[in-house]
Each structure stands twice: as C-alpha cells, then as structure tokens.
Amino acid sequence: MKKLLKWAGILFAVLATAVLIALTVVYFQTESRFSHVYETQKDIVTIPKDAESIEYGKRIFQYRGCEACHGGKLEGKVYLDNPAIGKVISGNLTKGLGGIGKVMSDADWVRCIRYGIRPDGTPILFMPSTEFYFLSDKDLGDVIAYIQSVPAKNNEMPRSSVSMIGRVVMTIIPAITFIPSELIPMNAVHPVAPEIGITPSYGEYLALSCKVCHGLNLSGGVIPGFPADWPPAPNITFGGGSALPTWSERDFINTIRTGKTPLKKELRVQYMPWGSYKFMSDDELKAVWIFLESTPKLEYGNR
C-alpha cells in the first residue's frame, strides 16, 4: 500500500511538472505574440475638421459599435471580465488623464483603428480591427475627427489582458486569436470600399459585424469562441428557419431601431447589439436589408 502511494505521488509530481512546463511555454509563446512589433502600410488619411464630418463620424462611432465598448464619453471601461478569456478593457480615447488623445498623431489613430497596432508597433488586444480594416478613408477620417473633438475625460485604467485559459486556447486552437492584427494583411494595398447607396454591396459593407455572430454566410447557429451561456444566432438569410421572409423592409428597420420584432419578440441588446445599429439612417438600414435579401437562402446553422 505504502509503495503504491509512493508511486502515485511520483506520478503526480511528474504530471504536475509537465503541466507547469507546458503552461510556462504557453505563457512565453503568447507573451512574444503580444509584444511582436508590426510594420504596416503608411496610409495617408485626411482628418476633416468641419462640423458635418464630425457629426457623421459620431454616428459611425455609434453604429460600428465603438461607443458600446469605449463608452458614451469615450472614457473607456471594463467591457468583459471572464476567466475563460481575460479582461477586455477598452482604452480612454480622450485627452484627459489616462487617455491616449494627447499623444496620438493622425497617423497613430489610423494605425490603431485600421490595423489594430499601437504607436509602438505592438498589437491591440480584442478590438475588432479585422472589421474596421475595411472602413473607407472617408469613414475612418470622420471617426478620427469625432474622437479628436470630444472633451477630455479623466479615467485611468489598466490595460486589457488575456487569462491563462485564454492563452492556452489561442495556442492550441489556430482559428482563435485575441490579437486581431494577426488576421489583418498589414502590407496589402487597402481595399476600396463600395460607394454609398442603397445597394447590396454598400449594405454588406455596413453589415460586416453581423457575420461575427450570424456566421460568414449569415445562416446563424451556435457562435464559436463565445461564452457557453450565449444564445445561438438566428438565421438572417431568407432560407429555412428564418423569420425574415415574413418581414417587410419597414419591419426590419423597426426591429433594429426598437429591438422588437414584428412578432413582438424582444431582442436582448447584450447579445444582439441593436443599441449600436439603431444609429444607422433609414437609407443605411435599407441597404443592409437588400443585402440580406440578396444573399443565398440557406438552412439554419450552415455557418
């Protein structure tokens, strides 16, 4: 019996050491990804100063979801604190204490938002620049003009961080990363955004973020990489199991504006961010609607 216990003890010690070594390797590998210095294209984006562009930039900041993460005064906040992922803490973007506004050049803003890269070349965690990469020069310029125009707000906060479980996940599952810049083509020629209009292509440009949850082809299903208590995303193509074929364009606009579907179902804003999308104009929502109409009709869950 004693001998058995001794062997069990040795086995345990060996396993514990192996796990410790593995975790140390994961730790240092992820550290080197977090501190990697990136080179990007040096895009020249004009930052306007007029009130109309700033107002337009504010709306983009709202409907693209920046405000939901960075706060209504751009002061930054703890957006998510989940041991499986880490601490998602959005930065204070103003010129106040703890804010980056005072030290950022126009080019720094462009790199941060379009490529997810800080002025020192290291990557920004969690922030979805994979979407913002596609913003046109005009949209990006207007957003930056708006950010530069907001009053200073004092709010000092720690940086975001990835938890140990999060580090293990992004090491062993190649499809998951909390460093969006790893997925951005840093040195490619920047894609040209579609022209503004009530067209499927402009609708798709406005609807880039929908794909994160509803799937690349919008047929919905369980959202990969999200916390287990999240509801699956519904099918928003016009195929099997989708509510959309029974809706009119007006119904869709009302749903996004109020969070209530034509059947009076309440969409929970913490899962379906209509609180951001409601800032789209009628024409913009019409473009999203005809984009959804134009996509292939798929059965639910074919993401």
Ligand code: HEC
């Ligand atoms: C999902 C939440 C989320 C959204 C949406 C989001 N951000 Fe962020 N943002 C973050 C996080 C998290 C950071 C990293 C802060 C840190 O380093 O701790 C960040 C960092 C930044 C930085 C660099 C700040 C710094 O401290 O270096 C800028 C600039 C920025 N965001 C602008 C924007 C703009 C503009 C938009 C919309 C186009 C946007 N963000 C949308 C979460 C978000």
Ligand code: HEC
């Ligand atoms: C962060 C994840 C997320 C994003 C981003 C997102 N959705 Fe959703 N969406 C959901 C979830 C989850 C539901 C179900 C909500 C509920 O049941 O409360 C939903 C519900 C809906 C519904 C209602 C469908 C029905 O059958 O009742 C529509 C329409 C919709 N989303 C459209 C969109 C559009 C358009 C976009 C992009 C502009 C978008 N969603 C972006 C997660 C998301």
